[in-house]
Amino acid sequence: MTTPPPSRRALVGGALAASAVAAATSAPAYAASGSIRLLSGPDRHLVTRFSYGLNPTLAHQVRKAGGGHAWFERQLRPSTIADVDAAKVDTWWPELRFSPTKLWQRQIQQVQGGWEVMANYQRRALQRRLRTNRPVLEMMSEFWENHLNVPVNGDAQFTYRAAYGDMIRKHALGRFSDLLVHAITHPAMLIYLDQATSTKAHPNENLGRELLECHTVGRGHYTEDHVKASARILTGYTVDMWDTWQALYNPEEHWRGTVKVMGFRDANTSKDGRDLTRRYLRYLAKHPATARRIAWKLAVKFVKDKPSSTLVGHLAKVYLKNDTAIAPVLRALVASREFQRSVGAKVRDPGEDIVATYRLLGVRLGSPATYDAGVNAMLWQAGTLGITPLAWPRPDGQPIDNASWSSPARLMASLDMHYTLSGGWWPRERTHYIQPVDRLPAKQVRFDRLVDDLSRRILHRPASDKLLKACCMATAAKPGEIISDQHPVVLWLMPRLLTTILDSPDFMSR
Known part of the structure; x- marks a missing residue:
């Protein structure tokens, strides 16, 4: 028994209604099933703010490290962390290691245009964020590439742009x-x-x-x-x-x-x-004005849009006391009460949204062996949300405030992207999706327990009463209804269920 997927117009209406009743801080809908081990609230906040999506694998790494702060401390020494899966993608685009002369010759000979090289640089950035065991390094590399912005789109600077990004990564935590x-x-x-x-x-x-x-x-x-x-x-x-x-x-x-x-x-x-x-x-x-500017910008990125002058002043003092070293500033930032009280205060920007969606849905991507491969399509999807990575055209770098990424157009684009990936409809080439039946925690499970299990996997928190209500609205299922492999929720409504969770404020913020 099959039915076509609901239209995007129908999805948007349903998702907006679902999002309207979702909330970040409501009590659990029912006793926890215990199927997914959750980090403590403070650890969840720290890891979510400094990663591209907290999934069960990352949570296991945090517990193995000894908790959130021990994990974070090790992240500040990235050379101690193996990152084989992220490093593997460096071999996919050999032109990113070509000399500037060779890159220019390939462009004028119409072998490969600079814009094509840079699109692959952006794809490599997305794949590193998606696969990395060193998310703090990747986040700080992205932060500095935007602060010291050299847009990827440029007919001359493209010849050196990949090397520039590699240099920034080398010094990102120095x-x-x-x-x-x-x-x-x-x-x-x-x-x-x-x-x-x-x-x-x-x-x-x-x-x-x-x-x-x-x-x-x-x-x-x-x-x-x-x-x-x-x-x-x-x-x-x-x-x-x-x-x-x-x-x-x-x-x-x-x-x-x-x-x-x-x-x-x-x-x-x-x-x-x-x-x-x-x-x-x-x-x-080492100028005091630079110290305050860097401190303010880090606080806006990782704490909230309007950090207190007290926090900014404290971080600036740490920066100057430590001869502009960044790691001590980040330690002071996460230790601050203002950071600890900023749960959910930051909106995911387009890049963070798409990487987190792939990570938390468990979508796996193969190498870009074909034009329509998921690795290639992921960049095109990112563009529909407002901007592709590292493409901000002005020297000031991509905005890091909430208002810049909270427009109705961006929201609608995110809803559409969430739905498309939840259904596994696009991309398809060299892309592996978890099948709906494989998302059931047992052969037969109550709907409310299924929602809770998915909430734990995607949001890393128990399902709230309001999230359960939204999921019931999206699928017409009742909380106590038994879900099996032949139930409509599995046969054709799983995309609605998943996207309701992804469209919630808990996911759209970090």
Whole structure:
């Protein structure tokens, strides 16, 4: 007995009604079945905020580590954690390791366009997030790639963009001063913000300005004269664009003369300005305004949209006390009472939403051996939610506040994506979905116990009364109804049941 899947219009109406009655903090609908071991509330909050979806496998890793804080502490030392499944995807797109010259030649010879290379870079990013045992490293790599943004879509910077991302991952849990020096002098950044064509006769101000405005101290702490001096300090760094694509430093193009940016002053008499640049960037990294800006941004990303000035000030002090090291700041952040009280205060952005949906539904993806393979299609799905990973076009990076990702259009797109994946309808190529019958915790189970089991697997918490009510509305099943492999819930209504859970506030927030 079969029936076609309900229309997306019908789903949206049902899901909106279901979401309207779902709530994050209601009491359990009935005694816990115990089929899924749950972490404590504080551990659940910590791991959910610093991962791309808390599933039973990750929960087991947390318990094995000794609890949430022990797990988090080990995450801050990612080299101690094996990550074979995530590393495997690096072999899927060998062009991401090609030299800039080779990548450019392949584009002009119409072998592979830069946009195609970058689409594969985005796919690799999604797959790493989906598969990783080092979610804190991946989250911080994403955070810094957005803070020090070089969009993947660019006809010149694409030649160095994968290497730029690898550099950021290397320094993501180190010192911000080191990361800033490597990022600002990296060929991808030089090309994107026009430093590659800046000369002593005509210093280009783009990178010098964004360095101050977006990457370090922020507006209100510098003048236009400081921007000009910032641009002059950076002269000499260049890339031989359109020919060899070699990144180099040309002392003949370094502007010489006294430079002053806020409290930084130098006679700048040497033709080789690289040491000057390093000292200038380290000065900016250690500036109190930068400390507060980095502290505020980390608090917005991992705590709530309007963190208290007390928390920001505390994190800034930790940052400066530890010579811009990031790990101590993250430790202080998760230890704060403000973090502990921020359960559910952050909305999942499009990238987090799609990765968590795949993870928590247990969708497995094979290599991109065909054009329509799920690995490829996952990127297209992400685009329908508002933005593909690392594609924000401006230097300020992708927004991290709730309002930016809470529009009706984004919500409707997420509902549609949840439903499509819950039904296993697309993608299909090289994509493995758990079959509806295999989601039953027993051959025969009461509907309320099925909802609870699914809630524990997807939301990592018992089903609330309101979630159960929403699931009953979506499927027309009653709480005590017995569900077997021949029941309509299994035969054709499982997508409605799953998407009701995925559309709930408990899933859409983190």
